[in-house]
Amino acid sequence: MKTIHLGLIGFGTIGTGVVSLIQENRDLIENRLGARLNLKKIADLDITSPRKVSVSKDMLTTDAREIINDPEISVVIELIGGYEPARTFILDAMRNRKHVVTANKALLATYGNEIFKASEELGVDIGFEASVGGTIPIIKSLKESLVANRLRSIFGIINGTSNYILTKMSDEGKSFDDVLREAQELGFAEADPTFDIEGIDTAHKLAITLSLAYGKRVKLEDVYREGIAGISQQDIEFAGELGYRIKLLAIAIQRDEFVEARIHPTMIPLDHLLANVNGNFNAFHIVGDASGSVFLYGQGAGMMPTASAVLSDIIDISRNILKGVSGRVPARSQSENVIHEIMLLPMDYIVTNYYFRFSAIDRPGVLSKISGVLGENNISIAAVIQKGRRQAGPVPIVMTTHKSKEMDVQRAIKVIDQLNIILGKTIVIRIEDEKL
Amino acid sequence: MKTIHLGLIGFGTIGTGVVSLIQENRDLIENRLGARLNLKKIADLDITSPRKVSVSKDMLTTDAREIINDPEISVVIELIGGYEPARTFILDAMRNRKHVVTANKALLATYGNEIFKASEELGVDIGFEASVGGTIPIIKSLKESLVANRLRSIFGIINGTSNYILTKMSDEGKSFDDVLREAQELGFAEADPTFDIEGIDTAHKLAITLSLAYGKRVKLEDVYREGIAGISQQDIEFAGELGYRIKLLAIAIQRDEFVEARIHPTMIPLDHLLANVNGNFNAFHIVGDASGSVFLYGQGAGMMPTASAVLSDIIDISRNILKGVSGRVPARSQSENVIHEIMLLPMDYIVTNYYFRFSAIDRPGVLSKISGVLGENNISIAAVIQKGRRQAGPVPIVMTTHKSKEMDVQRAIKVIDQLNIILGKTIVIRIEDEKL
Numbered sequence: 001m002k003t004i005h006l007g008l009i010g011f012g013t014i015g016t017g018v019v020s021l022i023q024e025n026r027d028l029i030e031n032r033l034g035a036r037l038n039l040k041k042i043a044d045l046d047i048t049s050p051r052k053v054s055v056s057k058d059m060l061t062t063d064a065r066e067i068i069n070d071p072e073i074s075v076v077i078e079l080i081g082g083y084e085p086a087r088t089f090i091l092d093a094m095r096n097r098k099h100v101v102t103a104n105k106a107l108l109a110t111y112g113n114e115i116f117k118a119s120e121e122l123g124v125d126i127g128f129e130a131s132v133g134g135t136i137p138i139i140k141s142l143k144e145s146l147v148a149n150r151l152r153s154i155f156g157i158i159n160g161t162s163n164y165i166l167t168k169m170s171d172e173g174k175s176f177d178d179v180l181r182e183a184q185e186l187g188f189a190e191a192d193p194t195f196d197i198e199g200i201d202t203a204h205k206l207a208i209t210l211s212l213a214y215g216k217r218v219k220l221e222d223v224y225r226e227g228i229a230g231i232s233q234q235d236i237e238f239a240g241e242l243g244y245r246i247k248l249l250a251i252a253i254q255r256d257e258f259v260e261a262r263i264h265p266t267m268i269p270l271d272h273l274l275a276n277v278n279g280n281f282n283a284f285h286i287v288g289d290a291s292g293s294v295f296l297y298g299q300g301a302g303m304m305p306t307a308s309a310v311l312s313d314i315i316d317i318s319r320n321i322l323k324g325v326s327g328r329v330p331a332r333s334q335s336e337n338v339i340h341e342i343m344l345l346p347m348d349y350i351v352t353n354y355y356f357r358f359s360a361i362d363r364p365g366v367l368s369k370i371s372g373v374l375g376e377n378n379i380s381i382a383a384v385i386q387k388g389r390r391q392a393g394p395v396p397i398v399m400t401t402h403k404s405k406e407m408d409v410q411r412a413i414k415v416i417d418q419l420n421i422i423l424g425k426t427i428v429i430r431i432e433d434e435k436l
Numbered sequence: 437m438k439t440i441h442l443g444l445i446g447f448g449t450i451g452t453g454v455v456s457l458i459q460e461n462r463d464l465i466e467n468r469l470g471a472r473l474n475l476k477k478i479a480d481l482d483i484t485s486p487r488k489v490s491v492s493k494d495m496l497t498t499d500a501r502e503i504i505n506d507p508e509i510s511v512v513i514e515l516i517g518g519y520e521p522a523r524t525f526i527l528d529a530m531r532n533r534k535h536v537v538t539a540n541k542a543l544l545a546t547y548g549n550e551i552f553k554a555s556e557e558l559g560v561d562i563g564f565e566a567s568v569g570g571t572i573p574i575i576k577s578l579k580e581s582l583v584a585n586r587l588r589s590i591f592g593i594i595n596g597t598s599n600y601i602l603t604k605m606s607d608e609g610k611s612f613d614d615v616l617r618e619a620q621e622l623g624f625a626e627a628d629p630t631f632d633i634e635g636i637d638t639a640h641k642l643a644i645t646l647s648l649a650y651g652k653r654v655k656l657e658d659v660y661r662e663g664i665a666g667i668s669q670q671d672i673e674f675a676g677e678l679g680y681r682i683k684l685l686a687i688a689i690q691r692d693e694f695v696e697a698r699i700h701p702t703m704i705p706l707d708h709l710l711a712n713v714n715g716n717f718n719a720f721h722i723v724g725d726a727s728g729s730v731f732l733y734g735q736g737a738g739m740m741p742t743a744s745a746v747l748s749d750i751i752d753i754s755r756n757i758l759k760g761v762s763g764r765v766p767a768r769s770q771s772e773n774v775i776h777e778i779m780l781l782p783m784d785y786i787v788t789n790y791y792f793r794f795s796a797i798d799r800p801g802v803l804s805k806i807s808g809v810l811g812e813n814n815i816s817i818a819a820v821i822q823k824g825r826r827q828a829g830p831v832p833i834v835m836t837t838h839k840s841k842e843m844d845v846q847r848a849i850k851v852i853d854q855l856n857i858i859l860g861k862t863i864v865i866r867i868e869d870e871k872l
Contacts, residue, residue, distance in 0.1 A: 017726075021584055021726050024725075025584055025585070025586060025725070025726075028584070028586060029583075029584055031770045031774055032583050032766070032769050032770055033583075034766070034770075034771055129581070135724075135726075135727040135728065135730060136730065137573065137576075137577050137580075137581035137582075137730075140573075140576065140577075140580065140581055141573050141576075144573075144576060144748060144751075144752060145565070145573035145576055145745075145748045146573075146744065146748070147465075147468050147469075147747070147748055147751050148457055148461055148464070148465055148743075148744055148747035148748060148751065149461070149744055150461060150464060271712070273709065273712060273733065276707070276709060276712060281729075283731075288571075288744060289460075289461070289740075290453075290457050290461075290571075290740040290741065290743055290744035290747070291571040291734060291735070291740070291741050291744040291745075292571065292734065292735045292738075292740070292741050293717075293733075293734060293735070294571060294572065294573075294732075294733065294734040295719075295731070295732070295733035295734065296730075296731070296732055296733075297709065297729075297730065297731035297732075297733075298727060298728065298729060298730040298731065299727065299728045299729070302728075304725075304726040304727070304728070305726065305727050305728050307584075307726055308582065308584055308585055308724060308726035308727040309581075309727075311583070311584035311726075312580060312581045312582070312583055312584060315580070315583050315584065316580060319764050319765060320764070322764075323759070323761040323763075323764050324761075325759040325760075325761055327759075328755050328756070328758075328759050328764075329755060330468070330470070333468050334467045334468055334470075335470055338467055
């Protein structure tokens with residue numbers, strides 16, 4: 001039986017999971033691959049702290065070069081994350097004709113063009129299933145299973161922390177701040193949660209997804225991005241009353257030659273499968289022109305689910321090695337030579353339904369004044385909720401709209417927020433009504 | 437740009453979808469494959485009826501041999517269904533060193549051992565993604581994405597007709613017979629619906645799924661199978677009251693060295709993702725030891741969704757052809773030389789929760805008599821519903837159980853059905869409480 005030698009750079013949580021899975025399911029993997037996976041070396045700056053797996057001391061090194069320059073190793077697994085030295089390690093490993101498996105979404109979202117081009121030019125494979133959606137086979141599904149489809153849309157819940165927070169807020173009626181604190185205590189949220197709750201992590205993953213579905217070179221700063229910090233319990237309750245649940249969605253929609261790419265809290269119908277993705281689970285709802293609706297769901301993070309995705313890449317590449325081929329499936333669905341740039345639709349031009357919560361003075365004529373401004377801006381109202389009349393202070397007025405243009409909405413809200421009957425900033429949440 | 441020549445045998449609904457998809461998405465497919473797909477010939481006994489696609493007359497033939505013996509054609513797509521001549525066509529095409537793509541679940545479930553062995557021995561690939569779950573990438577997910585996992589369980593809704601009928605019965609309160617008649621009128625059910633409603637189609641698909649997950653040679657007659665014809669509106673209503681929805685599930689569970697394989701109407705919790713798979717959609721809930729829960733959902737049938745799956749196989753194989761390799765991924769996850777036989781757990785030994793609906797005389801002592809028999813057989817009651825007391829005729833008594841053994845349940849029900857307080861056959865429906 002042949003042996004394929006692996007080198008692992010990064011012996012943190014996911015790295016530990018990969019080692020553990022290779023050890024625990026050794027027989028099964030050998031039966032399915034028809035070859036042996038030998039994890040030859042593990043590099044990490046910290047090789048003394050105890051891990052949940054036991055490995056021989058000779059395997060450990062603090063010098064990643066021992067892996068990158070080892071002629072016997074054919075697959076390098078990069079799990080240190082971040083930009084540098086991960087980028088240099090990957091490029092150098094490729095130059096040494098090693099295939100690479102990585103879960104590094106930030107790196108691929110930022111330096112993807114360089115890395116994917118290098119992989120193609122050097123004739124080595126790069127696997128990155130674990131970079132988006134954890135254990136969910138989203139990368140393989142886009143590049144292989146749905147390969148013959150024009151993708152109409154991809155809606156994703158791809159940040160576990162945000163989804164955990166929104167789920168807890170919805171199910172337990174707690175405030176954003178309280179749930180965030182709890183999540184931090186439980187280790188579900190980082191001490192600095194910016195990356196997760198402001199949608200940056202989601203943007204990295206959406207950028208990678210977009211490049212598989214529609215083309216290359218999405219500038220991260222061109223993707224519209226709104227996090228969940230502004231979501232209040234009041235909006236969650238109104239959403240429920242209107243038949244919606246609020247989720248942080250990564251949205252990609254093909255509109256003729258343009259692609260909409262946006263990340264924001266979104267109201268989706270309660271009976272939509274995405275509305276039932278709870279806790280730290282991730283999911284994708286994809287619509288292909290031939291396939292119709294496809295929904296994929298699983299753990300978006302975590303030691304073993306992510307290790308499962310890393311192993312799927314290792315085995316995929318090993319199957320190529322055993323057959324003596326590489327570049328069988330282009331890293332980003334198409335050859336880097338022909339893949340075109342994505343034309344993003346400017347946010348001003350997107351059309352969707354909206355939820356508004358106005359903080360208004362409670363007196364006659366307010367509703368007509370607000371709806372007047374909306375009407376002047378081509379926004380037609382679908383539903384209104386007004387209740388809980390008070391003597392003093394603002395009263396919430398909630399409205400949902402029919403399809404409206406973002407540009408019109410922003411203009412109207414700007415005018416409305418300057419009216420003297422309005423006491424606070426109007427809350428705007430987009431609604432996606434598309435059913436599965 | 438290279439050209440890969442295809443031959444299609446079977447120009448029915450799915451065949452038409454395949455032709456249409458190759459035509460409509462030609463540019464996209466060429467960009468992603470880096471080669472041209474040329475559908476050279478189409479064989480069908482009927483080449484005169486109009487189709488929804490237009491093809492040149494020279495392409496059409498009534499003689500499948502013109503495809504099987506064409507030296508230029510490298511991939512044969514078999515979409516005629518049934519056992520013969522499909523089996524002979526596939527084996528002969530393979531002997532002529534052609535790769536095969538098929539959606540023929542009945543054939544693979546019955547003659548899989550012969551066909552997969554031939555494919556391996558002859559060094560040709562066989563793609564069958566469309567044979568199970570339509571557009572859902574279940575085959576690829578089991579063989580590639582979840583390849584490093586021991587699969588704890590697979591629960592599938594894999595017969596669209598049965599799911600359509602159960603959904604309509606649940607949502608519209610109609611009887612089985614009425615919904616079946618409607619489904620037949622709408623073309624969602626065959627004139628002879630036996631294959632679908634008695635779980636035979638489901639058994640074919642489960643047999644294929646089992647062979648990818650656990651090994652080869654499942655004898656169809658060894659898979660426990662119960663269809664949906666016995667489901668009444670009354671049981672659907674009681675299920676709802678108990679927090680369940682009834683679905684026809686294909687169930688595979690690893691139990692030590694055994695595998696449970698069974699198909700039957702099943703009560704699943706209302707908040708389980710599978711409970712929300714409605715109409716003619718299909719879905720799989722898979723639990724891997726590393727991945728945890730993975731849920732895949734999509735159209736299980738239909739012209740274009742199935743064509744999408746067929747094309748994914750064609751392109752997968754074409755990518756192998758372009759690299760000059762075959763047999764990169766074993767057809768059934770492992771080489772036919774090492775794949776072992778599955779040891780099915782006899783139905784008597786399965787352990788699950790149960791729902792019983794007794795038709796009893798309405799008089800004191802009945803409940804204690806029934807629960808006495810259950811107790812004697814190691815069956816412990818979880819909940820009881822008894823209502824609607826009547827003067828004459830039977831009254832329904834509904835019970836759910838804690839984990840019980842099938843053998844004990846069958847023995848107890850046999851005794852109970854012979855009691856003189858029982859006026860009709862007791863309805864038994866298994867409950868699967870496992871949460872996502």
